[in-house]
Amino acid sequence: MRASLERALRALSSLRLACVLLLFLGLLTWLGTLEQVTSGLYDVQKKYFESFVLVHHAGPVPIPLPGANLVLSLLFVNLLVGGMLRLRKGVATLGVLVAHVGIAVLLVGAFVKHRFSDEGHVTLYEGQRSATFQSYFLWEIAILEDLGSGRVREHLIPNGRLEEALGSGRVRIAPSGLPFDVEVSRFLRNCAPRREGADANAVDGVVLEERPAHTEAEQNIAGVAIEIVDEKDGMRRQALLWGAESRPLVVTVAGKPWAITLRHEEYPMPFSVALDRFTKEDHPRIDMPKSFASDVTVTENGSSRPVRISMNAPLRSQGFVVYQASWGPAGAGPGTPLYSTLAVVRNPADRLPLAGCIVIAIGLVAHFARKLFRYVRVEGRTA
Amino acid sequence: MARVVHLVACAAFVASCGSSNDGAAVRTVERSRVVGDRAVDFHRGDSTADRFGLGASPHGSAAGKAPATVPDGSSGSKSPIAWTVPAGWTELPPTAMRTANFHPGGDPHTDCYLTLLGGDAGGLGANVNRWRAQLSLPALSPSEIDALPRSPFVGGDAVLVEANGTWRGMNGTDSNVGWALTGLLHVDPNGSAFLKMTGPADVVAAQHDAFLQLARSFRSAKAEVHGDEVRFAPAGDDHAARSSTGEFSFEIPAGWRKAPERPMRNASFYAGPGEDLECYVTVFPGEAGGILANVNRWRGQLGEPAIADADLAALHRIPMLGREAVLVECTGKGSQLVGAACAGADRSVFVKMSGPPERVQQQRSAFLQFCASIRSGN
Numbered sequence: 142m143r144a145s146l147e148r149a150l151r152a153l154s155s156l157r158l159a160c161v162l163l164l165f166l167g168l169l170t171w172l173g174t175l176e177q178v179t180s181g182l183y184d185v186q187k188k189y190f191e192s193f194v195l196v197h198h199a200g201p202v203p204i205p206l207p208g209a210n211l212v213l214s215l216l217f218v219n220l221l222v223g224g225m226l227r228l229r230k231g232v233a234t235l236g237v238l239v240a241h242v243g244i245a246v247l248l249v250g251a252f253v254k255h256r257f258s259d260e261g262h263v264t265l266y267e268g269q270r271s272a273t274f275q276s277y278f279l280w281e282i283a284i285l286e287d288l289g290s291g292r293v294r295e296h297l298i299p300n301g302r303l304e305e306a307l308g309s310g311r312v313r314i315a316p317s318g319l320p321f322d323v324e325v326s327r328f329l330r331n332c333a334p335r336r337e338g339a340d341a342n343a344v345d346g347v348v349l350e351e352r353p354a355h356t357e358a359e360q361n362i363a364g365v366a367i368e369i370v371d372e373k374d375g376m377r378r379q380a381l382l383w384g385a386e387s388r389p390l391v392v393t394v395a396g397k398p399w400a401i402t403l404r405h406e407e408y409p410m411p412f413s414v415a416l417d418r419f420t421k422e423d424h425p426r427i428d429m430p431k432s433f434a435s436d437v438t439v440t441e442n443g444s445s446r447p448v449r450i451s452m453n454a455p456l457r458s459q460g461f462v463v464y465q466a467s468w469g470p471a472g473a474g475p476g477t478p479l480y481s482t483l484a485v486v487r488n489p490a491d492r493l494p495l496a497g498c499i500v501i502a503i504g505l506v507a508h509f510a511r512k513l514f515r516y517v518r519v520e521g522r523t524a
Numbered sequence: 525m526a527r528v529v530h531l532v533a534c535a536a537f538v539a540s541c542g543s544s545n546d547g548a549a550v551r552t553v554e555r556s557r558v559v560g561d562r563a564v565d566f567h568r569g570d571s572t573a574d575r576f577g578l579g580a581s582p583h584g585s586a587a588g589k590a591p592a593t594v595p596d597g598s599s600g601s602k603s604p605i606a607w608t609v610p611a612g613w614t615e616l617p618p619t620a621m622r623t624a625n626f627h628p629g630g631d632p633h634t635d636c637y638l639t640l641l642g643g644d645a646g647g648l649g650a651n652v653n654r655w656r657a658q659l660s661l662p663a664l665s666p667s668e669i670d671a672l673p674r675s676p677f678v679g680g681d682a683v684l685v686e687a688n689g690t691w692r693g694m695n696g697t698d699s700n701v702g703w704a705l706t707g708l709l710h711v712d713p714n715g716s717a718f719l720k721m722t723g724p725a726d727v728v729a730a731q732h733d734a735f736l737q738l739a740r741s742f743r744s745a746k747a748e749v750h751g752d753e754v755r756f757a758p759a760g761d762d763h764a765a766r767s768s769t770g771e772f773s774f775e776i777p778a779g780w781r782k783a784p785e786r787p788m789r790n791a792s793f794y795a796g797p798g799e800d801l802e803c804y805v806t807v808f809p810g811e812a813g814g815i816l817a818n819v820n821r822w823r824g825q826l827g828e829p830a831i832a833d834a835d836l837a838a839l840h841r842i843p844m845l846g847r848e849a850v851l852v853e854c855t856g857k858g859s860q861l862v863g864a865a866c867a868g869a870d871r872s873v874f875v876k877m878s879g880p881p882e883r884v885q886q887q888r889s890a891f892l893q894f895c896a897s898i899r900s901g902n
Contacts, residue, residue: 264838285564285566287564288558292558292559293558293559293564294556294557294558295556295557295558295559296555296556297555297556297557298555299555302551305549305551310549311549312549312550312551313549313550313551314550314551315550315551316556317556318556322550333814333833334572334573334576336573344572345572345573346571346572346573347572347573347576355832357832359834360832360833360834360835362834362837381572381576383575385576385577385833385834385836385837386575386576386577387575387576387577387841387848388565388570388574388575389564389575390570390572390575391565391566391567398566398567399566400564400566409557469835469838470835470838470839470840478840480838
């Protein structure tokens with residue numbers, strides 16, 4: 142038993158394993174880059190870098206590969222166990238040890254970001270304010286309940302539940318406290334509505350026509366076919382929701398109206414951002430923007446402050462980073478009101494990459510400084 | 525717009541697995557929050573088409589069922605265009621891009637359809653060579669295109685394209701060896717018409733004469749047929765007549781004048797003094813390819829890149845015809861364009877003004893006022 146454990150630990154801490162894992166990382170990076178010729182960044186990231194296993198198709202030949210999630214997890218274990226078992230501890234290897242700790246910090250930062258961060262955007266015209274931001278890629282069904290006095294309770298069905306209905310899947314969702322269930326019979330990542338009374342999938346004379354996914358996944362507009370199932374009598378009502386619909390579906394169940402809509406997932410921020418002024422400066426005589434910036438008012442904990450967010454000057458507050466990302470509408474003519482799109486990232490490990498790099502730099506500087514010092518000393522003796 | 529967000533219970537996501545009677549997996553979701561600034565009308569019961577911006581259905585939202593088929597041997601009675609279906613051909617319901625739609629000789633693998641587009645749709649050469657590329661054939665030079673034969677179609681001599689090759693399909697994903705294409709192109713800056721037949725070479729060859737006979741038969745639905753050849757009025761003449769009898773009413777902004785009638789246009793105006801800035805209204809049956817395709821066609825005319833659905837959704841809406849029209853504004857090639865596009869199941873209405881940027885800016889408010897004044901009927 143003890144021998145088996147030692148063998149396992151030796152294997153896990155071996156340099157050979159580290160080399161194999163690094164080769165796999167290189168291979169995944171290469172294949173993931175090539176895949177972007179035909180697939181978008183979002184899909185490639187999910188397939189190669191956020192998976193544990195994947196199947197890469199080299200022409201007609203399927204090749205199973207470990208995903209970057211698995212490779213990086215093993216690398217972390219290899220680094221940790223190797224550092225404990227194999228690395229000589231002493232003044233001579235202190236710098237290398239510190240550099241390894243820095244690499245481990247980077248890996249931990251990547252894990253935390255992957256598991257616990259949210260990314261999205263808030264898009265505002267001048268005069269608008271928002272305390273939420275929207276995902277670029279993920280969708281949710283929001284069931285809105287009128288509480289009176291302008292207040293609304295949102296019951297949310299997240300993207301993960303909807304994706305279970307991709308292909309031929311069918312999922313029934315029972316939002317807590319509602320008098321009805323929502324059964325999702327079809328989830329389309331990208332689609333457009335079309336009038337078609339004769340189609341078997343038509344609802345109210347309209348079908349959602351599936352379209353090839355855009356390589357830029359944020360341009361996809363999702364759609365769902367749902368059935369609202371009354372808990373009381375089991376009555377079903379079919380409906381379609383589309384990501385670009387102008388108004389929500391309104392149904393009456395248990396004598397009360399409910400508004401149901403499909404939208405990008407929304408996340409709350411601990412502060413609100415109001416766009417006071419958006420400035421775009423073009424290069425002379427062409428429409429290419431030279432710079433653009435948003436003057437916003439940030440309100441948090443009852444107090445407000447003006448902030449200018451520009452391309453390399455983000456707003457950082459309470460674990461959120463707000464960047465100037467883009468503007469629109471595209472091709473707007475002179476005098477057309479412009480909107481500003483601010484990218485928002487909530488990453489609890491926002492500063493870990495910087496910390497990891499500093500630790501690695503300290504370790505390497507210490508290690509090579511010691512080497513240099515010893516070399517100079519030896520050379521001095523021989524001279 | 526102060527926002528009050530009370531997070532009552534969020535991010536608590538509990539999923540339990542089970543199975544409903546019909547086999548669907550059952551998930552329980554407990555994720556909710558209370559917000560204070562959602563402007564939701566809980567008493568508005570829109571149809572699906574209205575919510576999706578497809579416009580009001582001519583059949584009413586409850587019925588909402590388009591006819592599944594059009595009987596053989598007739599022509600689409602709802603369309604402003606009429607035609608005579610060749611014997612043995614199967615007529616199919618029109619689609620967004622196909623004003624008339626057939627299986628020649630009843631062969632399910634062979635398609636023939638009429639497409640109407642505003643403007644020159646990219647020009648004659650581009651369309652001829654696009655068709656040839658679909659058959660895996662090299663592009664023709666301008667002189668070779670000039671030398672192509674002509675045949676009667678929509679009141680004039682259209683360019684006739686006949687080619688055999690390997691059919692790659694509209695998306696380049698098919699590979700049908702031994703196919704053929706016969707097509708007619710009437711390309712005009714004021715509106716273009718395309719009639720195209722594709723399928724196995726033997727079927728296309730056998731239906732060649734029937735194809736040309738169909739091409740000669742297109743006419744205004746209201747026109748009397750005098751023999752085979754009738755002047756084509758895709759939308760202009762037909763709708764202009766109805767316009768004057770009350771299909772549309774509108775207020776002409778101060779300083780605007782009516783411009784001479786043009787084919788494919790329902791109404792044309794000189795916007796402001798001079799004749800360098802025109803604004804015109806066109807009406808097409810059905811969805812006319814959809815809003816996005818038409819917006820991108822306008823953008824393409826000014827050399828601007830196409831936009832995607834998401835960009836389209838972000839464009840401003842203005843009131844027109846009791847619905848919402850997409851407002852398109854772009855600048856390029858020394859011109860500026862401002863247009864409004866309003867699609868519906870029965871018809872699609874487009875209002876466009878383009879010209880020198882400074883002139884367009886001067887008349888922009890008048891353009892918006894004009895669009896808002898357009899009403900159905902008197």
